[in-house]
Amino acid sequence: MKRRRSIVTSGPRARSPYAGEPRLGLRAPRNRAGGVPGTPGAPETTAGTPAPGRAAGSGPSGYARVPGGAPSPVTGSNGMPVAGPVPGIAGAAVDLSVDLAPKRPGGLVLQNPVLVASGTFGYGIEYGEVVDVQRLGAICCKGTTLKPRAGNPPPRVTETPGGMLNSIGLQNPGVDAVIERYAPLWAGWQVPVLVNVAGESIDDYVGVAQRLDGVPGVAGIELNISCPNVGKGGLQFAVDRDAAAAVTAAVRRATDLPLLVKLSPNVTDIRPIARAIEDAGADAITAINTLSGIAIDRGTGRPLLGNVYGGLSGPAIRPVGLRIVYEVAQVVSIPVVAIGGISTLDDALDYLAAGAIAVQVGTAIFADPEVPLRLVDELRAYCAARGLSSHLPLVGTALPARPGRPSAKGVEYRP
Amino acid sequence: MRLLDAELVETREILPRQWLQRYRAPWLAAGARAGQFVHVRTPDYSGLVLRRPISINTVDRVAGEITLHFRIAGKGTELLARARPGDTVPMLGPLGRPFEVDPRTHHVLLIAGGLGVAGVRFLVDESLEAGRQVTLLFGAATAGDVYPSTLLPDEVEYVVATEDGSLGQPGRVTDLLPAYEAWADQAFACGPYPMLSALASLAAGRQARLGVARLGRKRGTGRPVPPGSPQARRRSWLQVSMEQHMGCAVGACLGCVVWGVEGPLRVCREGPVFAAEEIAWEEPA
Numbered sequence: 295m296k297r298r299r300s301i302v303t304s305g306p307r308a309r310s311p312y313a314g315e316p317r318l319g320l321r322a323p324r325n326r327a328g329g330v331p332g333t334p335g336a337p338e339t340t341a342g343t344p345a346p347g348r349a350a351g352s353g354p355s356g357y358a359r360v361p362g363g364a365p366s367p368v369t370g371s372n373g374m375p376v377a378g379p380v381p382g383i384a385g386a387a388v389d390l391s392v393d394l395a396p397k398r399p400g401g402l403v404l405q406n407p408v409l410v411a412s413g414t415f416g417y418g419i420e421y422g423e424v425v426d427v428q429r430l431g432a433i434c435c436k437g438t439t440l441k442p443r444a445g446n447p448p449p450r451v452t453e454t455p456g457g458m459l460n461s462i463g464l465q466n467p468g469v470d471a472v473i474e475r476y477a478p479l480w481a482g483w484q485v486p487v488l489v490n491v492a493g494e495s496i497d498d499y500v501g502v503a504q505r506l507d508g509v510p511g512v513a514g515i516e517l518n519i520s521c522p523n524v525g526k527g528g529l530q531f532a533v534d535r536d537a538a539a540a541v542t543a544a545v546r547r548a549t550d551l552p553l554l555v556k557l558s559p560n561v562t563d564i565r566p567i568a569r570a571i572e573d574a575g576a577d578a579i580t581a582i583n584t585l586s587g588i589a590i591d592r593g594t595g596r597p598l599l600g601n602v603y604g605g606l607s608g609p610a611i612r613p614v615g616l617r618i619v620y621e622v623a624q625v626v627s628i629p630v631v632a633i634g635g636i637s638t639l640d641d642a643l644d645y646l647a648a649g650a651i652a653v654q655v656g657t658a659i660f661a662d663p664e665v666p667l668r669l670v671d672e673l674r675a676y677c678a679a680r681g682l683s684s685h686l687p688l689v690g691t692a693l694p695a696r697p698g699r700p701s702a703k704g705v706e707y708r709p
Numbered sequence: 710m711r712l713l714d715a716e717l718v719e720t721r722e723i724l725p726r727q728w729l730q731r732y733r734a735p736w737l738a739a740g741a742r743a744g745q746f747v748h749v750r751t752p753d754y755s756g757l758v759l760r761r762p763i764s765i766n767t768v769d770r771v772a773g774e775i776t777l778h779f780r781i782a783g784k785g786t787e788l789l790a791r792a793r794p795g796d797t798v799p800m801l802g803p804l805g806r807p808f809e810v811d812p813r814t815h816h817v818l819l820i821a822g823g824l825g826v827a828g829v830r831f832l833v834d835e836s837l838e839a840g841r842q843v844t845l846l847f848g849a850a851t852a853g854d855v856y857p858s859t860l861l862p863d864e865v866e867y868v869v870a871t872e873d874g875s876l877g878q879p880g881r882v883t884d885l886l887p888a889y890e891a892w893a894d895q896a897f898a899c900g901p902y903p904m905l906s907a908l909a910s911l912a913a914g915r916q917a918r919l920g921v922a923r924l925g926r927k928r929g930t931g932r933p934v935p936p937g938s939p940q941a942r943r944r945s946w947l948q949v950s951m952e953q954h955m956g957c958a959v960g961a962c963l964g965c966v967v968w969g970v971e972g973p974l975r976v977c978r979e980g981p982v983f984a985a986e987e988i989a990w991e992e993p994a
Contacts, residue, residue, distance in 0.1 A: 413963075414956075414962055415961050416957075416960060416962070420961035421957075421959055423959075424712050424801065436961075436963070444972050444973055445963060445973055448954075448965075448973075449953060449954040450954070450964045450965070450966060451954045451955070451956045451962070451965070453757065453759045453785075457758055458758050458759055460956065460962070460964055462962070462963045608758040609758065657758050658758070659957070660760065660956050660958075660962070661759060661760055662799075663712065663801070664712065
């Protein structure tokens, strides 16, 4: 079983990415009530557990079910048919790893394509008692700014039909405190942590990036140029092509860390912005951040949120996210990480088809913290059942053929 | 903190649109303390994205059961009220920090406004178990909303105030406080924000009015205790249990903050119980 290893996997922790032992800094994941070992929700305990046994009957979607005993046209990773009546290929043989920074080899290789979204998972320790965070693809930490920020006045969250509004306002202790408090912990983790960077000016972004550069435990930067909840900064960079390119280029010059840029849906046309960000040196693009919205308190007749405006997330924004991923994936050649209302395998598969190489789970974690790990298990079982050794063949199936690419046939028959 | 499935044993409407539900959840019953809450996901979850934070109302450690008392305030609680015995309800808990009772406290004053009784009800049992005397001041708009005394242990002194005067003392529950502030060694309150705010301003002037010695060590001896620590809260005369719109309930999303004197405080992690001095109270509008 050949497997690429992430560079953050270091020293004594360099073990199979699927081993589920407790790790430094976190309590051992206790067996949750109702989580019988062997069910998809429970942590894997052996690296070699074949998927079909685990996959049977897993999840609400029927995809994870393996056709029992029916021989299927299965080929191994070398293209040779696998001998024997194997129903699909073993889950352990499915390599879900993704490279989010292909331009810097080994820079950011994730063990699986399921990340947790910034702002929904704190700094990775808050859910440590109920989720085995080491099995995640990566963690995007809470938006981090140069100086500490107190955030917006409460109330900050409210539920809306099929979604929720939040207006946290980038409350965080500042980059220096984040490096001091959390980076030493992250350095001992197997799961890479991407620091979500926000700011009011290009200098702010550069300052945070410079401080994060070379800090052990920081696997990369997710540039948040699209926070809709702060008065100044944030969104203004995401809606303007030149400003987005300028801030991306400035951060690119300041650090060698893998650089993801998170796009806003609150724009007229995302494509020129995405292209400009790619040209400015981003390693990958994350789409989408929340949609700007408001809610009214029916009791008082006034805006409900303390900040008036909030960002809409959850299943309600999934069609918008799909559209933007679909558009971005057509115009850039760097990886696209999808985010927006993902809570089931079907949602993730939709985004993969729309051109995303990996997905982030956000709001769904609040209702069920086990969603990200369940997605990993279900995606592995899904690939295994279809004889895929990776999820990459599922990526971009919905995209139209790129225009302007000369076909081999055309070249061959040129007069 | 743990993710678990609680089995609904009994459900009934004790007051108009207020439900009392008994769940079998041995792990919660064994570990929960007064003031803590659970984050509940309703059995039917279509169209919802958030769990609902609900105070742990009472605990039966022997039977391994807890009760929850909630009001139908929206779609989520409506769906929860529709759950039938035998249904399993996913819960995350116990969450938050409990009430901190000073070991020397003998007279416990509880102040509840409306549904706020659910926040302090567990402390009634805990205090009686510890041999303390308990007085519960309860305020409601009208007699129809008054918490039934049959649901309280006999040892509790139960004083009711209604705003329209239809039962008990006419007026607000905060008007009852002056009569009890000298008797009480510590007070614990849960209710709407204006009530807690009014109590906090009353409590701030209590020491000056009564001229009583402060609980705790004399000033200048030992190290100062950081505000918000259990030690500091134990010395506070008034502790309040607060509520806020909540997202994750584990401290990750920073959605459920209230403003404290030193900046935002997460209700789910630093709270829901706070010492009254920790909160930056706004004047009631």
